Amino acid sequence: MSIHDWEPVIGLEVHAQLLTRSKIFCSCSTAFGAPPNSLVCPVCLGLPGALPALNRSAVEMAIKAGKAFGSAIAERSIWARKNYFYPDLPKGYQISQYELPICKGGAVPVPQPDGSVRKVALTRIHLEEDAGKNVHGAAGSQVDLNRSGVPLIEIVGEPELRSAEEASEYLKALRLSLMYLGINDGNLEEGSFRCDANVSVRRKGTQKLGTRVELKNINSFRFVRQAIEHEIERQIAAYERGEKVVQETRLFDNEKGETRPMRTKEEANDYRYFPEPDLPPLVVSREWVAKVQVPKLPHERQAELVAANVPAADARTLTADARLVELHARIVEAAGPEAARRAANVVTGEVARLVNEGALDLSSPRFQPAQIAEVFRLQDAGTLSSTAAKDVLAEVLRTGKPPAQIVQEKGLSQVSDESALEAVVDAVIARSSAEVEKYKSGKKNLLGFFVGQAMKDLKGKGNPGVLNTLFKKRLE
Amino acid sequence: MNPSLLPLGDLSRALDRGEARPSAVLEECLSRTARLDGKVHAFLRLTEAQARAAARASDERRARKEPLSPLDGVPVGLKDLFCQEGVETTAGSRILEGYHPPYDATVVRKLREAGAVLVGKLNMDEFAMGSSTENSAYGPTRNPWDLERTPGGSSGGSAAAVAARFVPGTLGTDTGGSIRQPAALVGCVGMKPTYGRVSRYGVVAFASSLDQVGPFAQDVRGVALLLRAIAGRDPNDQTSSLRPVPDYDADLEKPVRGLTIGVPKEYFGEGLDPAVEKSVRMGIAALEREGCAVKAISLPNSPHAIATYYLVATAEASSNLARYDGIRYGQRAPARGSLLDLYEKTRAAGFGAEVKRRILLGTYALSAGYYDAYYLRAQKVRALIRRDFDQAFAAGVDAVVSPTSPWAAFRLGEKVDDPLAMYLNDIYTVPVNLAGLPGISVPSGFTQAGLPIGMQLIGRPFEEGTLLRLARAAERALALPRRLPPLLERT
Numbered sequence: 033m034s035i036h037d038w039e040p041v042i043g044l045e046v047h048a049q050l051l052t053r054s055k056i057f058c059s060c061s062t063a064f065g066a067p068p069n070s071l072v073c074p075v076c077l078g079l080p081g082a083l084p085a086l087n088r089s090a091v092e093m094a095i096k097a098g099k100a101f102g103s104a105i106a107e108r109s110i111w112a113r114k115n116y117f118y119p120d121l122p123k124g125y126q127i128s129q130y131e132l133p134i135c136k137g138g139a140v141p142v143p144q145p146d147g148s149v150r151k152v153a154l155t156r157i158h159l160e161e162d163a164g165k166n167v168h169g170a171a172g173s174q175v176d177l178n179r180s181g182v183p184l185i186e187i188v189g190e191p192e193l194r195s196a197e198e199a200s201e202y203l204k205a206l207r208l209s210l211m212y213l214g215i216n217d218g219n220l221e222e223g224s225f226r227c228d229a230n231v232s233v234r235r236k237g238t239q240k241l242g243t244r245v246e247l248k249n250i251n252s253f254r255f256v257r258q259a260i261e262h263e264i265e266r267q268i269a270a271y272e273r274g275e276k277v278v279q280e281t282r283l284f285d286n287e288k289g290e291t292r293p294m295r296t297k298e299e300a301n302d303y304r305y306f307p308e309p310d311l312p313p314l315v316v317s318r319e320w321v322a323k324v325q326v327p328k329l330p331h332e333r334q335a336e337l338v339a340a341n342v343p344a345a346d347a348r349t350l351t352a353d354a355r356l357v358e359l360h361a362r363i364v365e366a367a368g369p370e371a372a373r374r375a376a377n378v379v380t381g382e383v384a385r386l387v388n389e390g391a392l393d394l395s396s397p398r399f400q401p402a403q404i405a406e407v408f409r410l411q412d413a414g415t416l417s418s419t420a421a422k423d424v425l426a427e428v429l430r431t432g433k434p435p436a437q438i439v440q441e442k443g444l445s446q447v448s449d450e451s452a453l454e455a456v457v458d459a460v461i462a463r464s465s466a467e468v469e470k471y472k473s474g475k476k477n478l479l480g481f482f483v484g485q486a487m488k489d490l491k492g493k494g495n496p497g498v499l500n501t502l503f504k505k506r507l508e
Numbered sequence: 509m510n511p512s513l514l515p516l517g518d519l520s521r522a523l524d525r526g527e528a529r530p531s532a533v534l535e536e537c538l539s540r541t542a543r544l545d546g547k548v549h550a551f552l553r554l555t556e557a558q559a560r561a562a563a564r565a566s567d568e569r570r571a572r573k574e575p576l577s578p579l580d581g582v583p584v585g586l587k588d589l590f591c592q593e594g595v596e597t598t599a600g601s602r603i604l605e606g607y608h609p610p611y612d613a614t615v616v617r618k619l620r621e622a623g624a625v626l627v628g629k630l631n632m633d634e635f636a637m638g639s640s641t642e643n644s645a646y647g648p649t650r651n652p653w654d655l656e657r658t659p660g661g662s663s664g665g666s667a668a669a670v671a672a673r674f675v676p677g678t679l680g681t682d683t684g685g686s687i688r689q690p691a692a693l694v695g696c697v698g699m700k701p702t703y704g705r706v707s708r709y710g711v712v713a714f715a716s717s718l719d720q721v722g723p724f725a726q727d728v729r730g731v732a733l734l735l736r737a738i739a740g741r742d743p744n745d746q747t748s749s750l751r752p753v754p755d756y757d758a759d760l761e762k763p764v765r766g767l768t769i770g771v772p773k774e775y776f777g778e779g780l781d782p783a784v785e786k787s788v789r790m791g792i793a794a795l796e797r798e799g800c801a802v803k804a805i806s807l808p809n810s811p812h813a814i815a816t817y818y819l820v821a822t823a824e825a826s827s828n829l830a831r832y833d834g835i836r837y838g839q840r841a842p843a844r845g846s847l848l849d850l851y852e853k854t855r856a857a858g859f860g861a862e863v864k865r866r867i868l869l870g871t872y873a874l875s876a877g878y879y880d881a882y883y884l885r886a887q888k889v890r891a892l893i894r895r896d897f898d899q900a901f902a903a904g905v906d907a908v909v910s911p912t913s914p915w916a917a918f919r920l921g922e923k924v925d926d927p928l929a930m931y932l933n934d935i936y937t938v939p940v941n942l943a944g945l946p947g948i949s950v951p952s953g954f955t956q957a958g959l960p961i962g963m964q965l966i967g968r969p970f971e972e973g974t975l976l977r978l979a980r981a982a983e984r985a986l987a988l989p990r991r992l993p994p995l996l997e998r999t
Contacts, residue, residue: 074609074610074611077836078831078836079591079609079610079611079837080591080597080599080604080607080609080712080713080831081590081591081609081613081708081709081710081711081712081713082709082710083708083709083744083745083746084746085743085744085745085746086746113827115826115827115830115874117830117833117851119833119835119847122831122835122836123830123831124827124829124830124831124833125827125830175835175836302875302876304826304827304871304874304875304876304879305874306823306824306827306874306879306883309715309716309717309747309824310713310716310745310746310747311746311747312746312747
């Protein structure tokens with residue numbers, strides 16, 4: 033027996049914080065990084081007598097996710113209490129959805145390296161509130177409840193993934209999709225996108241699922257791969273030794289790169305789910321669902337870009353970053369559809385480089401995509417040479433100044449006016465009588481020499497196309 | 509007559525006419541309470557300074573003869589389940605001892621806005637679990653009609669304070685009878701509105717799908733005035749109803765001729781004290797004299813109500829009471845071990861026996877493998893109980909009439925060691941909570957020993973107005989002598 037005789041079966045559960053301004057059951061802010069327990073009220077502190085009042089925008093974001101992934105959106109879903117004791121859970125229960133979630137089914141499109149799109153099926157998406165955070169320090173353990181009541185969707189995938197690599201691809205595609213939808217910031221470090229993995233292995237060719245182990249505490253894509261790979265190897269090794277795999281929850285230790293037991297099935301909580309009596313059933317009308325606008329997902333944008341003549345590699349680079357693809361769209365909006373290819377070139381090149389170096393903040397109000405379109409226009413009108421256009425673009429990205437101002441300040445404007453160029457053409461012809469003779473006797477490639485002489489006189493600001501035409505006219 | 513002894517409705521008129529001054533009424537109430545509450549133990553604490561300031565402000569408004577709420581200047585007491593900003597709120601439990609909420613319950617805010625003078629917090633069974641106030645961690649309340657007996661519960665303090673004329677009106681909560689049963693046992697009027705009629709925001713929860721806030725007063729009019737002030741939609745309680753709140757007082761004296769009263773046979777069966785039955789039958793006869801038609805009906809699923817209630821209510825309670833863990837507020841037991849140790853010691857020391865019993869029962873009913881057999885089945889029976897009422901109403905019954913409690917006030921200690929006997933106190937009131945309907949208890953007479961007896965009227969959803977009219981008709985037709993409890997006569 034070897035590792036190749038075994039087939040891993042992986043299903044992922046993702047908790048994604050929704051980008052609402054206020055919490056799901058009260059009006060406290062959802063901002064990250066505020067002083068501990070400064071964004072709290074009787075509701076999210078779970079004080080005696082406080083009751084939840086639903087934030088409709090959280091529901092709207094869940095609908096958006098459901099529509100984007102093709103889930104069935106329930107006209108009537110039910111809130112449920114998940115009961116367990118923990119200091120960061122102020123009510124002693126989490127308000128979630130259990131038997132009747134808001135979204136059922138659907139699939140996440142996962143773009144493949146060969147350009148095709150794989151659909152990974154979803155079991156469900158449901159709404160719930162986040163818990164607070166326990167902070168362990170020298171002064172003992174303390175609780176910060178700023179995060180208590182922040183809205184989450186839990187996206188439960190079907191166990192269709194067969195390797196750590198597939199799991200990682202799925203997660204990346206899901207994260208990017210949620211960011212495209214504008215409902216999650218995709219921040220794994222701050223915990224706004226969290227993943228638990230259910231992993232089992234079975235003999236290849238068999239149908240029955242093996243014993244499932246749940247992995248928790250995986251907070252980067254690298255760790256997702258490491259944790260799942262380690263767990264697959266651990267389970268295969270156990271089976272090959274003739275041992276059993278215990279159904280349990282394991283924590284990933286990212287320093288040691290391995291998983292260790294957290295609790296077994298026997299120790300597992302009985303969450304005693306029951307319908308939340310403080311909230312009426314969540315009713316989502318068909319009209320509401322119809323009204324929710326769903327932005328296009330990455331694979332759709334990629335196909336559109338390729339259709340608009342953007343090279344496939346650029347299209348992939350652009351769509352891999354929601355900010356870049358958005359910037360590209362805004363440049364094309366200002367410059368016209370024929371600029372798609374050129375805009376892609378600029379965004380994936382100069383812009384991406386500056387963003388990666390931290391020299392450019394795309395969210396700064398100083399940054400105006402329309403200015404990039406303006407540089408294209410100046411170049412097309414002959415005002416800027418291609419070299420000068422590059423300089424102006426760099427300056428626009430660096431300073432945010434309007435291109436026209438940069439052209440003026442740097443004296444980069446190209447001379448295209450025939451009357452202004454004729455004098456120079458005349459002067460070049462007058463001092464190059466030998467070359468003129470040769471040209472007239474058939475050495476037509478000397479045209480380049482004349483244009484070069486003129487450019488020299490003009491310090492590079494002459495429009496080479498116009499000069500070409502003028503010399504031809506004069507010499508023939 | 510001393511205005512502070514008047515029923516709330518009459519006091520309100522006296523204040524309107526300038527025949528009474530809020531501060532003077534308050535001082536009478538406070539001095540009577542100071543003189544007698546050592547015997548009754550209705551109040552857990554008084555907020556005298558705040559009350560005096562509120563009464564003085566009302567004096568000024570009344571003196572300017574502004575158009576005012578009928579409650580302006582009326583002293584009102586609150587069951588210790590209502591959060592009042594900065595005022596200790598214990599829910600009758602050791603675990604919340606010293607807890608000062610940072611906000612007002614919606615009903616507390618509404619009473620303030622109506623100009624009511626909030627006098628203090630009233631005793632109750634711990635977390636509203638009980639029928640005698642003997643489950644209060646701070647000692648029982650006594651019935652002003654017989655200090656050896658209970659005023660009922662769980663809103664026993666609210667009932668006793670009205671009966672002893674400490675205040676003309678109080679608020680309580682009713683999850684299975686906790687307003688109506690004590691109202692009956694102390695001889696005052698108490699109403700549980702339709703589920704959703706009054707906001708539960710800021711009311712310490714026992715069983716969320718059953719809890720409802722309601723008023724106590726000596727007279728039906730007083731209850732009508734209090735209900736109008738506290739009812740209505742509250743965006744902070746999404747189970748509260750959007751229906752507009754009618755002016756209950758305006759229609760109170762309208763004749764009840766032509767209304768049909770249903771008398772369910774299941775509510776007059778075994779276990780009912782004959783003296784209580786006789787009194788309630790006299791109440792029914794009084795309504796008949798007022799022109800009501802009386803019809804025998806059956807509510808066949810009501811006998812299952814107690815069993816159903818003790819699954820639904822305890823399940824919800826087991827979850828609602830999870831927050832009392834000693835971490836954020838209230839009492840924390842000294843514990844040096846694990847987190848689990850802290851939870852266990854805190855909850856062992858903080859909760860009384862009945863609360864623990866119900867948490868255990870409810871946890872069991874929700875546990876994996878038992879949920880379908882207990883919680884889910886109870887919810888199905890609950891729907892059947894409601895359907896019985898719906899069918900009676902559909903057949904033309906405007907209100908169902910029954911005894912409020914199977915017996916008059918019992919002796920302290922008599923049932924405290926027998927939970928099942930104690931639970932039977934609520935046999936006629938619990939179905940009303942399970943069905944979410946409005947119910948009112950109105951005095952129908954006295955036992956030979958001079959203990960009050962109450963009659964219950966149950967109405968269609970949101971038909972509080974009809975119930976109040978019927979209760980007023982009974983009050984008028986029975987014209988019971990205005991007796992004072994012996995406690996007051998002696999002084």
